[in-house]
Amino acid sequence: MNELRPLTVSLKTSEDVVRLRQTVRERAVEIGFGLVDQTKLVTAASELARNTILYGGGGEATLEIVTQGERRGICLTFSDRGPGIPDVELALKDGYTSGSGLGLGLGGAKRLSNEFNIVSQVGAGTRVTIKRWR
Amino acid sequence: MNLSGKSQLAGILKKHEPEILADWTQSQLAASTLRSDLMTEAELREQSRQLLNALQRGAQEGQLNDVSGPQWQEARDLLTRISRSRAQQGYTPSETATFVFSLKQPLFARLRKEIGSDVTALADELWLTTTLLDRLALFTTERYQQSRDELIARQQRELLELSTPVVQLWNGVLALPLIGTLDSERTQVVMESLLEKIVATSAPLAIIDITGVPTVDTLVAQHLLKTVAAARLMGADCIISGIRPQIAQTIVHLGVDLADVVPKATLADAFAIALKRMGLAVARAGA
């Protein structure tokens, strides 16, 4: 079980989203997340993966097992080379959507995670990182 | 005084491992602090051997004056394991730290033998070694604390599960009488188990009674509300009963839908309301 190696998957189609969900679920189970924690992480991943495809023009997701002292967790990074987000604060607000979604993706993923970080540059792309700890 | 680059400790440990191990084990077995009731000679020898190995490897690659680096991971992991297992066996934290401290005497004796002729080098080496072992011993006490904390947390959880059972009052009506102070974690655990019970018993109505809870802070109130919302999404309703004036303000500030709350009511009153909602009534058995 070589779980310590980071895993990167490409995100281009909605089947990729389904596959990512399954992968995240498997890893979360492996390191012993409870059911609610698993579900929150998988759901956050799903939201961010969709965003990457819908607004970022496709990209990739990286899954890494992380440790902090004695506790372990999962770190997911979603990156794309899309148009970028001009106003991140606005994008984090619930209900805001520049597309046809419900506008809950970014803010929702943030609420579902223990740590959340976003870096975005107009014209260059976006990178969102979330962490959930056991 | 960073002498790590010139330290001979790693080399000496490697070259004389069997002798150092033998000396060390012997002195541990002879000590008055030996807990022969908790560990066999063979186990003690094995733990000592493992630590010497990990020490040797750490000293080889890493800084002697800083044990937080990756080269010392093996030693830290080993000491964590030892600390945990000793805690479980009933060793005191001092006894576990003494295990590390007890290495000083045989190790110093060996250093004196190998470097004795060079007084300055010996002094430096002794200093490095003693501070290294001090740090590692402190590490074991920290780990000991941590594992005790985890044990207490686990016991609290188990006690919690026993003390807040979800009760089925009637076919389709569950009750969760909460007693004592609620903290965020406890509330989450309890609420999750309520939702699980709702599914398991297919109960569309749950009464959460907080008569026995002296204070409810904002965080706990939020958990309560999230539970009510989650239950609703699942197809069940929650009634919160037993709210006292002190708690009422917190709840109102959070924008609770008052239809979910039965203020000043006891669990019994809430049950009566539940029956009514289900279209049931209690009647005397006919003569």
Added chain:
Amino acid sequence: MARIPILKMGAFLLVTIQVDMHDRLALTLQDDLTTRIVADRAHGVLIDISSLDVVDSFIGRMISDISKMAQVLDAHTVVVGMQPAVAITLVELGLSLEGVRTALDVERGMELLRLQVSEG
């Protein structure tokens, strides 16, 4: 491509979602349901999600859309069997599924549909 089966149960339609859905599958389901509601003159739709261990905003949107569509076609919708972990996550996510009635299981869902239909 596999489709999600739609069963007729009296005046109602029952959809049991058991797979992790990707976009096309979800859209096909919506189309199929619309067609069947009209074809079978169904008064209600029961969506069983007891096998779903994840519901994200996309699926949530799909469920809302189905409910609105059904309403336009004069049919009621009830979603049943949501798992606790999913419910807790949806609350945190901020998804309210407003306007969608829910029930614990298929049996209670049917009861609810009958009640709604009789109320007009």
